[in-house]
Amino acid sequence: MTKFNDLGLSQSVIKATSNMGFEETTPIQEHTIPLVMKGQDIIGQAQTGTGKTAAFGIPLVEKITEEKSKQTKGLVVTPTRELAIQVAEEINNLGQFKGIRSLPVYGGQSIDRQIKALKKRPQIIVGTPGRLMDHMRRKTIRLEELEMVTLDEADEMLNMGFIEDIETILASTPETRQTLMFSATMPDRIKRLAEKFMKSPEVVRTKTKDLTVPSIDQSYIEVQERDKFNVFCRLVDIQSPEKSIVFGRTKRRVDELSKALNTRGYSADGIHGDMSQAKRDSVIRNFRKGNTEMLVATDVASRGLDVTGVTHIYNFDIPQDTDSYVHRIGRTGRAGESGEAVTMITPREQGQLNLIERVIKRKIPKKPTPTMGEVLEGKQQKAIQKLLSSVNHKETLQHQKLAEELLTENDSISLVAGALRLLTEEAEDTDVKLTEEAPVVKGKPKRKKTNKNNRPGKKFSNKGNYSKQSGGRGKKK
């Protein structure tokens, strides 16, 4: 068990970590922080929700000293806007007792506002590639004095076709800079980028064969495309998740699905890249606060997003990209918590499921299609909870006299059964229509769209064994 105290960090950073509720380091933090402090370039791979942000955030804020802090010293690049906001916030928390400020810059937000904020010279900038490029062209971001660059979700930025932007950004920073890359998935393709831009990077990754977090209970349901929505509603009625994320394949799917869920009385909000940033921000805010129970999302929400208390992940549509499965389900089971992930597949998508199983080296068990009988049971359990919590309510005393009178004329079983019936919500059957999505058939090459403008908070039980290995050929460009 390693404490932050054992890593030779300053008191202000240690105070920040304890303020954030961190008691001990996670494995990726324990292994990478000392290396980064020494100046080593790192490719860090660790499961979702295991604290990779602080693994690069802590040494980043630690290395910025007061006299150096007049210029931008640290840059973090993220694939999505929501992630830029979240990472900037975590870095601000980590740097709170050192007076370190990090600024998120991302598309969809007023550039003038960002320019103003940039004039105040934040020591750390967290941005999405497109907007960073924009500021570089306007010379509103200067990277000459940069000391550390981190590519969070590095592989996703390659998937999204941001490679040229990333290369341009890295090429405009001093060669003396330290370069870090982090993700839960590191395909071999990342090596080319590493060879070009990193100095003998050390690869730090979990030895455990699990790509996915063991505390996430995974399963799948086979269903015909036209029955998906009704089967999904039954599943939700049975599981009654507190906070869940429902992933859909396309923006249209997300729009139709969130509308359909609201029609059936669920509290759902959609997020995808064609929505205004103001709307995206408010949807995420409401979901974080718990005002909305379900976030219906495209893969724009699959990477890095850390929302406390997400109990269930539903893949309404199976992901096209196998790594996307790892990241999507990783939105639950974070920081040592448990979670559940259910994927719906149509019969023709069995091959894609098998492919995912091969990638994650784990069998995903099949769940029987939920029945109406189970739905009733689920709703009854909810009704019983409601009734029992009401029994202990002080205002219930006011009703006791009436209850005694009722019991002289009726038998207690009939009365309680009647109360339960009233509390058991009826299954809604309002007809809804969803446009069918084509199945994901294994072997069909799929490319993600590269429309850059579209894309955009304990204790750990999750101890993996870590291995280090030297990688890259140390070529500089």
Ligand SMILES: Nc1ncnc2c1ncn2[C@@H]1O[C@H](COP(=O)(O)OP(=O)(O)OP(=O)(O)O)[C@@H](O)[C@H]1O
């Ligand atoms: N040492 C720690 N102790 C307890 N909680 C921690 C610790 N480090 C990080 N956390 C918390 O764990 C959660 C997950 O961390 P983080 O978002 O950095 O995970 P990640 O590894 O980047 O996951 P992903 O692959 O999904 O991006 C966050 O809420 C973070 O504040």
Ligand SMILES: [Mg+2]
């Ligand atoms: Mg992360």
